[in-house]
Amino acid sequence: MHCDLVNRTKDVTLFCQESVSPASVELSSVEDHKSAQKADEAGSSSNESSTRHFDLFLMKKGVVLKPSLMETNRVKKKAAKGYTGIVIRPGMVLLKNYLSINDQVMIVNKCRQLCLGEGGFYQPGYRDETKLHLKMMCLGKNWDPETSRYGEIRPIDGSTPPKIPAEFNQFVEKAVKESQSLAASSNSKETKGEDGIPFMLPDICIVNFYTSTGRLGLHQDKDESENSIRKGLPVVSFSIGDSAEFLYGDQRDEDKAETLILESGDVLIFGGRSRKVFHGVRSIRKDTAPKPLVQETSLRPGRLNLTFRQY
DSSP: OOOHHHHEEEEOOOOOOOOOOOOOOOOOOOHHHHTHHHHTTTOOTTTTSSSSSOBOOOOOOOOOOOOOOHHHHHHHHHHHTTTEEEEEEETEEEEEOSOOHHHHHHHHHHHHHHSSSOOOOOOOOOOOBBOOOSSSEEESSEEETTTTTTSSSTTTTOOOOOOHHHHHHHHHOOOOOOHHHHHHOEEEEEEEETTTOOOOOOEEEEEEEOOOTTOEEEEEEOOOHHHHHHHHEEEEEEEEEOOEEEEEEESSSSSOOOOEEEOOTTTEEEOOOGTTTTEEEEEETTOOHHHHHHHHHHBOOSSSEEEEOOO
16 A cells, blocks of 8 residues: 655654765766667577676767756755755665765766676576566675575685775764664663664675666565574665656555655665565666766666665
8 A cells, every 4th residue: 555655754863964975077978878779678688697787877979968957956956955864764774865976976887897896796686587677786795696695605606705895884874873863762761672773784796776667576585594584683775867757665565665766876785573574676766876886887777776784
């Protein structure tokens, strides 16, 4: 059952100034971003099922187009407002607009560097040879969908997962602390301490890229260590690029799941009592990525999602 986020959640709002991270600027045409959608929508192809490098960026062509003044002002105005913290349910917090455009540009550029090397994006599948509707790259440790286990190498090609960039861990640490404060301030006296979010230091990051037709069925993140699951150590999810229709609930039933729209720059944390919540991605909303982000990174149409956890 779907419900309106504004009407059903406890809102606890915090504001902060836009953080500034160094960003390498690589201009591209916004028209290229749009023209690539048709190719992206092809879904599973022989090229996608191979393990050769998948590039997050589009090839630059023609004249560089800058975002309109209206779009630029809209992004600046949104950034100036800072982020909004929302307690969705016990143990689950959404930090809207948490990552600034500069932060997002830095993260996209780092992911692009990593994906072109060993252990970069590939299209994963299950034991029955069904392919997931996304591209995946693991940092820190490899997660194998066929065995639902973590390891030090990727069985499909023997590659070693790249390390998690220190900057990513810094964002995670700060986001977890913010979510802890929000969860604590929303607790009633009767539930004090029961709805909290434990602190964690990530040693795993699963990076997924969804094209315009990408999706992911309802599932639980439960392959981390028994100790990690028992303590309710949170999963921290970064959304960058096109918006996603995100589903979550207590059952693996889409008809009973609730919906969030995760936009570029949003950070979602779920741990504690919500650590084993069922969640998935129903659809990707085309042409919703911030134009300045697309221009500065050449990010192809789709959604980049980084989920951090501690084994």
